[in-house]
Amino acid sequence: MHISRISILILSCLGCVRAVFNTTLANDIHTAVMTNYNYLVRPSATVTVRAELSVLTINDVDIRAQKMSSSGWISFYWTDSRLTWTPASYGDIEYIYLAASKIWKPELVVDNTVGEIETLGSSDLLFRVKYTGEVKWDPPGVYETQCEIDITWYPFDKQKCSIELTSWGFISNHVTLEHHVTYVNIEDYESNGEWNLLSTELSSSTLTEEGETFSQLVFSMEIQRRSGYYILNVIFPITLVAVLTTVTFLLPADSGEKISYILTILLALAVLLTIIADAMPTTSLHTSVLGVYLSVTLSYAMIAIVITVLTLRLQVKPEGTKVPRWLQKLCTSCLVKIICYKKDDVVELNTKDNQETEDIKKETNIKKIMKEKLKRKPVTSAWNPDDDTVKEVDEENPTDFDDCPYNNKDVAEIIDRFFFYLYAVLNLLTTAAFMIVLGVGSAQAS
CATH class of the missing domain: 2.70.170.10 (Neurotransmitter-gated ion-channel ligand-binding domain)
Incomplete structure (x- = not known):
């Protein structure tokens, strides 16, 4: 028993001795293998x-x-x-x-x-x-x-x-x-x-x-x-700016900031589009969905500028100017029903005498307008300036829109409200479609 243990110990020591690196032997190996x-x-x-x-x-x-x-x-x-x-x-x-x-x-x-x-x-x-x-x-x-x-x-x-x-x-x-x-x-x-x-x-x-x-x-x-960094620093700001385009139609024209506001939104979207484009490779092999979304929202902002300019021109027209017939038809037959528009009642703080004076002035203005019409175009019935129930018949356009209940400012407000609802829906659908396409597409690409 003791002899076997001593034998194992001796063999282990010999193994340790043999495993020691020898420089001379290593040199001999180099010489042997590198010869010729x-x-x-x-x-x-x-x-x-x-x-x-x-x-x-x-x-x-x-x-x-x-x-x-x-x-x-x-x-x-x-x-x-x-x-x-x-x-x-x-x-x-x-x-x-x-x-x-x-x-x-x-x-x-x-x-x-x-x-x-x-x-x-x-x-x-x-x-x-x-x-x-x-x-x-x-x-x-x-x-x-x-x-x-x-x-x-x-x-x-x-x-x-x-x-x-x-x-x-x-x-x-x-x-x-x-x-x-x-x-x-x-x-x-x-x-x-x-x-x-x-x-x-x-x-x-x-x-x-x-x-x-x-x-x-x-x-x-x-x-x-x-994608965490890009969600907070790219997608979230783009979505917010796109939503702010809708707010343009809520700004009153009297504030004087309507055009400057929508132009600022347009420039912000253009800057974001430029930043995204600068980070993309200059290749036409692939098109970024995010770039398409930015281009669509930029188009929305451009159209909003055109609509804003037209409504501002309508609002600044002199009081008493007639609303174009096609616009009267569009508002009374379509837009008013869509947005459920009701003209706000104006509370007058004037006295009874002042109110009667205003009524007299309005009647006088109506009579003056009717006189001018009679001078330019013959009418089918005689007109009596003192008659309060005067009505002119247009033979070419039998439907008379002179009694349209909305003036230029009312029509401009109707248009603004309609496009506010329209842009809210469009931005919501566009953003939702963008997120769905981006999420589903990236999942399928894997």
């Missing part, structure tokens, strides 16, 4: 290089420049049969490290980079070589790659960006690229404040140039925009 080694000659007829992408973080996604910046490294594995040794003969040393200029390595590039195209890796990087001849190479980098941005559902959009790795110089018959694992390594990934990494995908393909094919690997990442 030509780094320009590939290890075999077809070298299989396996690659694994490890992502540290997504630095930025520039939707206007349509590019993604990410940091990480790509691990490469291949076997070089010339770099082998027996660990037992060299103090059980299983790994050595060689410089990039000493051994063969594949020439690889990220072919969808938006910067200068260069081969991966630095000459200062070391290669880890195992006694079996397996070589591992881990060149780190910041990858700025092209990413086609779909802004249709901005700011609830999801993008799919990729890093495309291609063999440079070695055709696929000489160097074949394969994925080392079936996923992108995100164990050390740090979250981005604007974008959320949803999933990753791996694929492989080939590139054909002048009749020769080159092996290619694609590392794809699906990311989703974190």
Whole structure:
């Protein structure tokens, strides 16, 4: 019993001694494997290089420049049969490290980079070589790659960006690229404040140039925009400004601020549209739903300006000016019924004598107007200036609108009230439709 325990202890101590790194033996390994080694000659007829992408973080996604910046490294594995040794003969040393200029390595590039195209890796990087001849190479980098941005559902959009790795110089018959694992390594990934990494995908393909094919690997990442910031700082202000367009028709004309108010709303919408357009890529492949909504609300504001100008012209006409017949018909037969308009009763604080004086003045004005009509156009019945029940018959237009109960100011108020209700409904429906389309569309896009 005691002998077996002592034997185990002795063997453990011997194992510890053998595992101690010996510089001389390591030098012997370097000398043995590098003798007659030509780094320009590939290890075999077809070298299989396996690659694994490890992502540290997504630095930025520039939707206007349509590019993604990410940091990480790509691990490469291949076997070089010339770099082998027996660990037992060299103090059980299983790994050595060689410089990039000493051994063969594949020439690889990220072919969808938006910067200068260069081969991966630095000459200062070391290669880890195992006694079996397996070589591992881990060149780190910041990858700025092209990413086609779909802004249709901005700011609830999801993008799919990729890093495309291609063999440079070695055709696929000489160097074949394969994925080392079936996923992108995100164990050390740090979250981005604007974008959320949803999933990753791996694929492989080939590139054909002048009749020769080159092996290619694609590392794809699906990311989703974190929309909280944009809801508070983009969508909410746009919706509020759109609603304020409706308030234009509640402002009284006497305030003198009606035109300046709606012009301010129009300019605010134009500025918001400009800000959104500046953040979008200059492409016609995709159209933003948010941009369409802004354009519609901008059109509403423009139409509101035209209506406001017309109603103001109607209100500033001299008292006693007749309302156009078509406008009388429109108001009395349609608009009044739609908005349930009732003319407000005006409480007069004058005395009875003053009221009678006003009635006399009105009758006198009516008589003067009727006299002018008789001078211009013959009538079918004689007119007596002292007759209070005078009525003129228009043969061409038998319907008489001279007794329209609404003057110019009343008609302008009716129009304002009608468009207030109309704009309230339009803005509500447009905003609701925009939110529904944006929500459903972004969900289906995933």
